[in-house]
Amino acid sequence: xxxxxxREMKSYVGWTDEDSxxxxxxxxxGPVIAEVVxxxxxxxxxxxxxxxxxxDPALIARLKGTLADWLVTLFSGPHDxxxxxxxxxxxxxxxxxxxxxxxxxxxxAIIREDLATYLAGGPAGDTTGRxxxxxALHKILDLELAIMLETYREERFEFETLRESERKYRDLIENxxxxxxxxxxxxxxxxxxxxxxxxxGYPPEEPPVRFLDLVPAEKxxxxxxALAAAFDGNPGGQFETEFVSCDGVRRLVAVRVSGLVPSARxxxxxxxxVRDVTEERRLQAEMAEYRRQxxxxxxxxxxxxxxxxxxxxxxxxLQVITAGFDSLAGLAKTPELERETVRxxxxxxxxxxxxxxxxxxxxxIRLCLMEVEPSSLVGSALADLEEEIxxxxxxxxxxxxxxxxxxxxxxxxxxxxxxxxxxxxVEATPPGGWIRVSxxxxxxxxxxxxxxxxxxxxRGIPESDIEKIFxxxxxxxxxxxxxxxxxxxxxxxxxxxxxxxxxxxxxGTMVRIRIPRAPAxxxxxxxx
Numbered sequence: 001x002x003x004x005x006x007r008e009m010k011s012y013v014g015w016t017d018e019d020s021x022x023x024x025x026x027x028x029x030g031p032v033i034a035e036v037v038x039x040x041x042x043x044x045x046x047x048x049x050x051x052x053x054x055x056d057p058a059l060i061a062r063l064k065g066t067l068a069d070w071l072v073t074l075f076s077g078p079h080d081x082x083x084x085x086x087x088x089x090x091x092x093x094x095x096x097x098x099x100x101x102x103x104x105x106x107x108x109a110i111i112r113e114d115l116a117t118y119l120a121g122g123p124a125g126d127t128t129g130r131x132x133x134x135x136a137l138h139k140i141l142d143l144e145l146a147i148m149l150e151t152y153r154e155e156r157f158e159f160e161t162l163r164e165s166e167r168k169y170r171d172l173i174e175n176x177x178x179x180x181x182x183x184x185x186x187x188x189x190x191x192x193x194x195x196x197x198x199x200x201g202y203p204p205e206e207p208p209v210r211f212l213d214l215v216p217a218e219k220x221x222x223x224x225x226a227l228a229a230a231f232d233g234n235p236g237g238q239f240e241t242e243f244v245s246c247d248g249v250r251r252l253v254a255v256r257v258s259g260l261v262p263s264a265r266x267x268x269x270x271x272x273x274v275r276d277v278t279e280e281r282r283l284q285a286e287m288a289e290y291r292r293q294x295x296x297x298x299x300x301x302x303x304x305x306x307x308x309x310x311x312x313x314x315x316x317x318l319q320v321i322t323a324g325f326d327s328l329a330g331l332a333k334t335p336e337l338e339r340e341t342v343r344x345x346x347x348x349x350x351x352x353x354x355x356x357x358x359x360x361x362x363x364x365i366r367l368c369l370m371e372v373e374p375s376s377l378v379g380s381a382l383a384d385l386e387e388e389i390x391x392x393x394x395x396x397x398x399x400x401x402x403x404x405x406x407x408x409x410x411x412x413x414x415x416x417x418x419x420x421x422x423x424x425x426v427e428a429t430p431p432g433g434w435i436r437v438s439x440x441x442x443x444x445x446x447x448x449x450x451x452x453x454x455x456x457x458x459r460g461i462p463e464s465d466i467e468k469i470f471x472x473x474x475x476x477x478x479x480x481x482x483x484x485x486x487x488x489x490x491x492x493x494x495x496x497x498x499x500x501x502x503x504x505x506x507x508g509t510m511v512r513i514r515i516p517r518a519p520a521x522x523x524x525x526x527x528x
Contacts, residue, residue: 006084009146019136020077026133027075028118036114037067043110071111074140087147112141179243179253179274183211184267185231187224199276201246211272214243216250223255230257230270240277252278296471311355318355322348357483360416361472365494367410371518374439374450375401377411381418382437385426393431394456402440406518407450409495414515417491420484421454421511427477428458428509442514449497452513460503469501488513 009015028036041064077083119134179196181189187210197204200214208214215223219241226239238257242250258271325344378398382389389396407414418437425435435456442449461469461476468474470489475482485501492499497515504510 005150006081006147009143010079013139013142013146015079015139015143018132019139020079022133022136023075023140024077026119027072028115032118033068033071036071036111036118037064039114040067040107040110044107071115074144079140079143084147087144088151108141108145112138115141179272179276181211181272181274182261182269183227183272184269186267187211187227190267190269196274199245199251200243201249216242216244226255226257227270227272230259231268233259243274251276252281308358308361311358314351315355318348318351357487361483361487361490365413365490367413367494369408369410371406372409372411372414373401373406374452375399377407377409377414377418378437378439378452380411380415381422384415384419385422388423388426392426392429394426394429395432395434397434397436399438400440401438405439405441405450408516408518413491414495417488417513418452418454420488421513424484425454425456425458425509425511428460429456430458433457441517448517449514450517452515454511455504455508457508460507460509461501463503466501466503470499 041060073083073086115137116134119130119137179199180191180193181196182191184190189208189211192202192207194204196202197207200208202208211227212220212224222239223241238255240252240254243253244250254275254277256273258273261269261271322345325341325348378401382396382398422435422437429435433456435454437452437454439450439452442451465474465476469485471482472486473482489499492513492515495515497513499514500512502510502512
């Protein structure tokens with residue numbers, strides 16, 4: 001059974017129907033009501049706490065009218081359930097406007113004194129009934145206080161609970177790992193959480209004003225279409241776009257737009273949940289590229305194995321052909337036959353070179369690492385190419401080399417790397433051109449590394465071919481296997497290094513090879 005709190009309150013103060021009748025008989029006339037109301041607000045305006053809440057003249061006029069009605073019904077009743085509900089609403093209103101409960105007690109004291117004075121002064125009617133009417137007045141005022149206090153307590157609890165819930169909700173929004181924005185139909189940002197400000201670099205006192213200010217110009221139409229759809233009753237739109245931070249840096253973001261946000265007042269808004277996916281997409285792209293490269297390596301490995309098998313098969317008949325030409329060379333009796341024999345031998349040697357390149361590429365790389373001076377590696381490679389350099393008519397500029405610097409390398413394999421790179425430079429450089437080769441410790445951000453740099457002033461590599469030159473069997477030469485630079489890359493990778501090729505402007509090519517530097521040797525002082 002539902003509890004009848006008003007009935008309980010009446011029972012506690014001893015309220016009866018006769019009390020209602022007595023009060024109805026002494027309802028104050030209009031001028032008395034007006035005087036009580038005016039006196040009440042004169043007293044109220046003297047106190048800072050209530051004056052702050054009631055500073056608007058229009059509000060005071062409205063409240064005076066409400067108080068006058070309250071005074072009339074206080075006497076006239078009827079003091080039933082509807083009366084109780086109306087008084088409860090007044091209590092709730094006190095909580096909503098921020099009136100503390102101690103003001104209710106002091107306000108009731110002012111009204112109690114004025115009304116008691118009115119009754120004691122002799123209102124119209126039987127004066128013998130005044131004491132009973134005064135007792136009824138005190139009972140009804142006590143009931144009023146009890147009703148307001150109980151309602152205030154319940155409403156205050158609900159209010160504090162709601163405020164705590166709002167605080168937790170706001171804290172959740174502010175500290176959410178994703179950006180949360182509330183945007184109105186005009187595209188104005190009504191709320192933006194702390195995560196967004198931190199990520200985009202905006203100070204809290206100067207947040208972005210419009211949603212579209214965050215989006216690059218070329219992305220505006222797509223972004224606004226999703227927001228407009230949510231306002232038109234089609235929420236749930238998801239899209240990827242870019243947000244521009246305060247310092248102009250672009251971040252890739254995934255945006256999900258919710259439906260209309262409920263609001264008792266203010267403009268209609270929708271909420272956008274934005275997740276920074278810059279790093280996620282970068283990693284996805286890296287993984288996709290890694291998978292592509294792995295698949296390409298598997299494909300090329302299969303091709304390499306097949307070609308290596310063919311090369312092995314060719315070597316035996318090639319040896320027979322070579323032996324045959326050696327025999328013919330001894331039988332050559334005319335200059336013409338001797339020239340043809342020399343040409344045939346040169347062709348056989350070229351085929352042998354191709355076969356060796358294919359076999360080198362397909363072999364497992366095993367290094368014999370040691371400490372070696374870069375200058376000796378460069379000198380050894382240039383010695384192997386001495387005849388080719390002289391025939392090409394190019395000038396070699398070598399060095400400088402820093403004294404005491406050593407690398408950890410397999411001398412034979414690194415010479416092979418440098419021979420390949422230098423041969424390409426010689427073949428690309430016209431007669432009279434130059435090739436510069438040097439080796440030095442890399443910059444501060446590449447500590448522990450030595451870089452070999454080969455620069456030529458030849459025709460250069462087309463930009464469209466730069467990314468292809470390390471692909472096995474790709475070549476721009478009329479004759480060649482396309483395995484020279486892929487072999488270079490494999491050998492440098494095996495050394496734990498990197499190789500980079502760049503086109504120079506207006507012409508020329510630069511190749512930079514980085515491999516680990518050997519630790520510096522300590523000098524030990526010996527006393528003589």
